[in-house]
Amino acid sequence: MPETTEIRELTRKRGGVNHKLTNFVKHVVPIYNTFKINPSLDDEVIIELQNRLDKLEIIYNEFEGIQLEIESLSPDDVLEGHYKERDEFTDKYNKYYAIAKKMLNANVGDQISNNKSRSRSCSSSRCLPNVEVNISDWKLPNNVSLADPRFNIPKQIDLLIGASHFWRIVRAGIIHLGKGMPVLQNTEFGYTVTGQIN
Known part of the structure; x- marks a missing residue:
């Protein structure tokens, strides 16, 4: 045919x-x-x-x-x-x-x-976040893997990523949590919580 x-x-x-x-x-x-x-x-x-x-x-x-x-x-x-x-x-x-x-x-x-x-x-004693953040009313999607599941609890910074390396780890994918809320940014390590917390 x-x-x-x-x-x-x-x-x-x-x-x-x-x-x-x-x-x-x-x-x-x-x-x-x-x-x-x-x-x-x-x-x-x-x-x-x-x-x-x-x-x-x-x-x-x-x-x-x-x-x-x-x-x-x-x-x-x-x-x-x-x-x-x-x-x-x-x-x-x-x-x-x-x-x-x-x-x-x-x-x-x-x-x-x-x-x-x-x-x-280096002897950096800086912690992030400055205070524990209550996330109980946040609507975090169940299907995303967070780079740091305990991001809301103050702890010493593990790793600082300079601008020259930042774009190497960022991946496509942003999830907006709502107005006045941070966003989830996909990275090589999982999603990071980015933005200001009110």
Whole structure:
């Protein structure tokens, strides 16, 4: 059975999405080759890699949408080829997502370890918050993992993150708790409570 115009158009779109994944791979491979020799990456490289990784899920979702349409419109005799396309894309996506995540995790972890060892030698007695904060009436979502579940109890600061490292740990995702309330900001460590408490 000949391919319909709609399937041809969707196949062309799928090719465009596949090209975006190929560009991601072309960006990651040289960084990974360097990483295998010297795991410490420059700040700019880490920021760009995180930015590209954040967009990769959008690419995957775009591929899935197009692929599902192609599979639903295709006759049975050509489905096997489309399934193969899906498998190849998914394998490539998973492999290079894992490689990029590994490099980012290694670099964020190293920076945090270095900062912790430096901060232990400092004698900072500053505590945050200044007083215990009553959060009993806060509507904290059950499905989020907080970086510090006991954020409302005063304790000595464990770690200060400088501006040069801050953007390495911030992730997409903000949850607003309500007017006059702090927000939850997603980070590499889980959600942090950010903002003024009235």
